[in-house]
Amino acid sequence: MDHLILILELFGTAAFSVSGAMAAIHRKLDLFGVIFCACITALGGGVLRDMLLGILPPKMFTNYLYLAVAGAAALITFLLAKPVIEAEKNSRSIFIAGFIFDTAGLCVFTIIGMNIAISSGYFSNPFFVVFLGMTTGCGGGILRDILLRRIPLVFSKHVYAVASILGGIIYMLLLSLTSVSDTAAIAISMGAIFLIRSLAAYFRWNLPKAV
Amino acid sequence: MDHLILILELFGTAAFSVSGAMAAIHRKLDLFGVIFCACITALGGGVLRDMLLGILPPKMFTNYLYLAVAGAAALITFLLAKPVIEAEKNSRSIFIAGFIFDTAGLCVFTIIGMNIAISSGYFSNPFFVVFLGMTTGCGGGILRDILLRRIPLVFSKHVYAVASILGGIIYMLLLSLTSVSDTAAIAISMGAIFLIRSLAAYFRWNLPKAV
Amino acid sequence: MDHLILILELFGTAAFSVSGAMAAIHRKLDLFGVIFCACITALGGGVLRDMLLGILPPKMFTNYLYLAVAGAAALITFLLAKPVIEAEKNSRSIFIAGFIFDTAGLCVFTIIGMNIAISSGYFSNPFFVVFLGMTTGCGGGILRDILLRRIPLVFSKHVYAVASILGGIIYMLLLSLTSVSDTAAIAISMGAIFLIRSLAAYFRWNLPKAV
Numbered sequence: 001m002d003h004l005i006l007i008l009e010l011f012g013t014a015a016f017s018v019s020g021a022m023a024a025i026h027r028k029l030d031l032f033g034v035i036f037c038a039c040i041t042a043l044g045g046g047v048l049r050d051m052l053l054g055i056l057p058p059k060m061f062t063n064y065l066y067l068a069v070a071g072a073a074a075l076i077t078f079l080l081a082k083p084v085i086e087a088e089k090n091s092r093s094i095f096i097a098g099f100i101f102d103t104a105g106l107c108v109f110t111i112i113g114m115n116i117a118i119s120s121g122y123f124s125n126p127f128f129v130v131f132l133g134m135t136t137g138c139g140g141g142i143l144r145d146i147l148l149r150r151i152p153l154v155f156s157k158h159v160y161a162v163a164s165i166l167g168g169i170i171y172m173l174l175l176s177l178t179s180v181s182d183t184a185a186i187a188i189s190m191g192a193i194f195l196i197r198s199l200a201a202y203f204r205w206n207l208p209k210a211v
Numbered sequence: 212m213d214h215l216i217l218i219l220e221l222f223g224t225a226a227f228s229v230s231g232a233m234a235a236i237h238r239k240l241d242l243f244g245v246i247f248c249a250c251i252t253a254l255g256g257g258v259l260r261d262m263l264l265g266i267l268p269p270k271m272f273t274n275y276l277y278l279a280v281a282g283a284a285a286l287i288t289f290l291l292a293k294p295v296i297e298a299e300k301n302s303r304s305i306f307i308a309g310f311i312f313d314t315a316g317l318c319v320f321t322i323i324g325m326n327i328a329i330s331s332g333y334f335s336n337p338f339f340v341v342f343l344g345m346t347t348g349c350g351g352g353i354l355r356d357i358l359l360r361r362i363p364l365v366f367s368k369h370v371y372a373v374a375s376i377l378g379g380i381i382y383m384l385l386l387s388l389t390s391v392s393d394t395a396a397i398a399i400s401m402g403a404i405f406l407i408r409s410l411a412a413y414f415r416w417n418l419p420k421a422v
Numbered sequence: 423m424d425h426l427i428l429i430l431e432l433f434g435t436a437a438f439s440v441s442g443a444m445a446a447i448h449r450k451l452d453l454f455g456v457i458f459c460a461c462i463t464a465l466g467g468g469v470l471r472d473m474l475l476g477i478l479p480p481k482m483f484t485n486y487l488y489l490a491v492a493g494a495a496a497l498i499t500f501l502l503a504k505p506v507i508e509a510e511k512n513s514r515s516i517f518i519a520g521f522i523f524d525t526a527g528l529c530v531f532t533i534i535g536m537n538i539a540i541s542s543g544y545f546s547n548p549f550f551v552v553f554l555g556m557t558t559g560c561g562g563g564i565l566r567d568i569l570l571r572r573i574p575l576v577f578s579k580h581v582y583a584v585a586s587i588l589g590g591i592i593y594m595l596l597l598s599l600t601s602v603s604d605t606a607a608i609a610i611s612m613g614a615i616f617l618i619r620s621l622a623a624y625f626r627w628n629l630p631k632a633v
Contacts, residue, residue, distance in 0.1 A: 024577075030629035032584055033577030047474075052258075054267030056476030061550040081632035128272040142358075147564075149573050151360050155235075155244030162243055207241035210292035263469075265478030339483040353569075362571050366446075366455030373454055418452035421503035 005186070009112060010069050012105030017042040017070040019102055020144045021077035025085075027148055031078060037144055038074030043067065045139030049113050049132045053120050103197050107190040110137040110164045114171060126176075130168035137164040159200040159207060167193030216397070220323060221280050223316030228253040228281040230313055231355045232288035233295075238359055242289060248355060249285030254278065256350030260324050260343050264331050314408050318401040321348040321375045325382060337387075341379035348375040370411040370418060378404030427608070431534060432491050434527030439464040439492040441524055442566045443499035447507075449570055453500060459566060460496030461489065467561030471535050471554050475542050525619050529612040532559040532586045536593060548598075552590035559586040581622040581629060589615030 020041025024034040043060045050058035060067055077084070087094050113136025117129040138154050138161045145152040154161045171189035174180055180188070199205065231252025235245040254271045261269035271278055288295070298305050324347025328340040349365050349372050356363040365372045382400035385391055391399070410416070442463025446456040465482045472480035482489055499506070509516050535558025539551040560576050560583045567574040576583045593611035596602055602610070621627070 025632045027573065028631060028633075029573075029577045030631050032581075032629050034632065036577065036583070051262065051473065052268055052272075054265070054476070057474055057544075057550060061474075061547065061553070064549060067549075078632050085633060122268075125272065127275060127278075128268060131272070146357060146568060147574060147577075149360060149571060151238065151240075152358060155240045155247065155358075159243075161247070207243050209239060209241050210236045210245065210289050211239075211296060262473065263479055263483075265476070333479075336483065338486060338489075339479060342483070357568060360571060362449065362451075363569060366451045366458065366569075370454075372458070418454050420450060420452050421447045421456065421500050422450075422507060 005108070005112070008104060008108040010066075011101060012108040013042045013066050013069045014073040015098070015101030015105045016109075016140055017073040018077050019098070020140070021074040022081075022084075023144060023148055025078070025081045034078050035071060035074045037147060038077070039067065039070045040147060041140045041144040042070035042073075043140065044143040045109060045136045045141075046113070048139040048143075049116065049136045052132065052135065053117065055116075055120070059116075099201065103194055106137045106160070106164055106197065107167065107193040110134065110167055110193060111171060111186055111190055112136060114168055118175075123175075126172045130165060130172060133168040133171075134161055134164045137161075159196060159205055162207065163193050163197040163200065166196055216319070216323070219315060219319040219401075221277075222312060223319040224253045224277050224280045225284040226309070226312030226316045227320075227351055228284040229288050230309070231351070232285040233292075234355060234359055236289070236292050236296075245289050246282060246285045248358060249288070250278065250281045251358060252351045252355040253281035253284075254351065255354040256320060256347045256352075257324070259350040259354075260327065260347045263343065263346065264328065266327075266331070270327075310412065314405055317348045317371070317375055317408065318378065318404045321345065321378055321404060322382060322397055322401055323347060325379055334386075337383045341376060341383060344379040344382075345372055345375045348372075370407060370416055373418065374404045374408040374411065377407055427530070427534070430526060430530040430612075432488075433523060434530040435464045435488050435491045436495040437520070437523030437527040438531075438562055439495040440499050441520065442562070443496040444503075444506075445566060445570055447500070447503050456500050457493060457496045459569060460499070461492045462569060463562045463566040464492035464495075465489065465562065466565040467531060467558045467563075468535070470561040470565075471538065471558045474554065474557065475539065477538075477542070481538075521623065525616055528559045528582070528586055528619065529589065529615045532556065532589055532615060533593060533608055533612055534558060536590055540597075545597075548594045552587060552594060555590040555593075556583055556586045559583075581618060581627055584629065585615050585619040585622065588618055 017038040021034050021038035023041075024037035029037060043066060046060060046066075047058040050056065084094065110133040114129050114133035116136075117132040122128050122132075141154055142152045145154075167189045170192050171185055174185040174188060175182075178185075228249040231249035232245050234252075235248035240248060254277060257271055257277075258269040261267065295305065321344040325340050325344035327347075328343040333339050333343075353363045353365055356365075378400045381403050382396055385396040385399060386393075389396075439460040442460035443456050445463075446459035451459060465488060468482060468488075469480040472478065506516065532555040536551050536555035538558075539554040544550050544554075563576055564574045567576075589611045592614050593607055596607040596610060597604075600607075
């Protein structure tokens with residue numbers, strides 16, 4: 001299971017990095033801007049979480065595996081940007097691949113963020129745990145959008161943060177009220193996030209607006 | 212007095228939350244975006260203050276009363292948005308009510324932020340105390356404006372942050388140089404903030420511009 | 423040497439403050455907005471660095487010399503804004519003076535940020551040290567651009583952050599692999615940053631873009 005989590009985590013890191021790099025490339029940033037923006041997208045949520053938890057310096061500065069993966073993914077995206085942008089125009093499969101990677105990242109980052117909050121001693125403060133899961137999952141994208149001067153997508157995208165929150169609640173309920181193994185709880189709640197977000201995207205569910 | 216402070220604080224939280232929710236509704240955000248933006252507006256200043264003080268996790272994650280009030284105020288604003296927006300067009304009294312709530316929030320948050328800084332041991336560093344008062348009072352609005360991609364209002368609005376700073380200086384002077392009771396010092400300096408901001412708004416005082 | 427560093431640091435603080443003030447003046451902010459924006463530009467990088475290091479409250483709140491310099495520089499800029507903007511139109515020398523001050527600031531802030539990281543015990547984590555050097559040198563400008571709703575200049579300007587990173591790597595290599603004195607290592611790496619950025623500006627070097 002630990003191996004699977006690590007693999008998913010690296011996938012998620014790479015996927016978030018690619019999404020940050022593509023956004024920066026569309027804004028015509030240069031090589032440094034693209035890599036910086038990609039790393040912020042991939043690692044920024046975890047940095048925010050660690051700053052709120054008082055884990056200083058943040059974990060990304062004590063284990064560089066994630067930064068290396070994010071940087072490599074950004075560089076590859078930069079080098080392949082021309083053909084990828086061409087392909088995006090003609091094919092839906094690249095879009096779908098991007099969606100799957102990004103959603104996998106959201107699932108893993110949410111649960112990992114919660115586990116770090118729990119192992120820091122906040123199991124008895126479930127709102128904080130769920131909030132840090134959402135921060136880990138969505139924070140990097142919010143920072144990316146602030147830097148690129150967009151209204152954060154998470155505010156308008158079909159149930160993105162909400163999927164993370166619902167999955168987080170399910171995870172806390174499973175840990176608190178049932179006797180399922182940790183592994184099963186992780187698998188179920190990550191599956192729930194994936195399912196909720198996929199259904200929302202497929203059926204174009206939107207949260208209501210006021211006016 | 213403690214009761215009065217708590218009531219004012221909850222009023223201020225609700226008022227800031229409503230201001231964040233209305234700004235998000237005008238930008239066509241969905242339900243999640245509206246609630247998130249309202250809570251950032253109401254609680255973000257305190258989070259910034261606690262991060263600068265090293266109070267981690269920030270206080271909003273250890274006492275959920277404020278979050279509950281902010282969330283409820285945002286939800287009610289969301290539900291009542293249509294008639295409120297209609298009414299805004301036809302009546303000045305809603306605008307005035309909003310101004311009074313918001314200014315009450317600024318008064319209370321400034322003094323509460325200063326008291327938290329003082330009880331963390333920084334009485335001998337008055338600039339830091341006044342700065343944290345202003346951060347508590349204005350930080351949420353700045354975060355709201357960054358998220359909604361506006362130039363922070365506090366940079367251009369008639370003496371908003373300046374009222375907070377002047378009130379903070381008055382509070383420090385009263386505590387340091389006079390023998391008035393804490394209660395009186397709080398009341399006088401909150402009244403000063405309210406008065407300065409109200410006079411500035413009424414007479415349309417503006418700070419000078421360079422060109 | 424310590425005296426020279428202090429003088430350069432105060433020059434850098436003033437230069438960054440002027441750059442923040444001018445940006446705010448061009449955006450028609452009022453006196454408070456100009457001074458706030460200038461101080462964020464001059465001191466924000468150090469605040470970010472200290473928050474990542476867990477130095478709370480940040481150093482700017484325990485030694486007010488830098489704030490005083492930043493505030494004074496901002497006020498003078500505000501008062502002289504009209505003739506300066508006139509002069510900018512007609513003369514290249516003011517532009518060049520601004521460039522030299524700003525680059526001096528980048529050099530000094532990079533190396534000072536690194537030294538604070540090293541004295542906090544992170545010499546064995548060179549990536550973190552170089553990152554904090556860049557954060558100290560570039561963070562204030564990034565915050566300025568976020569507040570003024572611009573895409574951070576550092577993402578598109580000719581090798582600005584990259585000069586800071588390269589100088590930081592040179593400094594770490596000199597400290598780790600050679601026996602040059604600290605003073606010489608500081609002078610060489612600051613000179614390298616100045617040279618790289620000046621050459622990049624003169625020859626209009628740009629980092630590559632993807633498309």
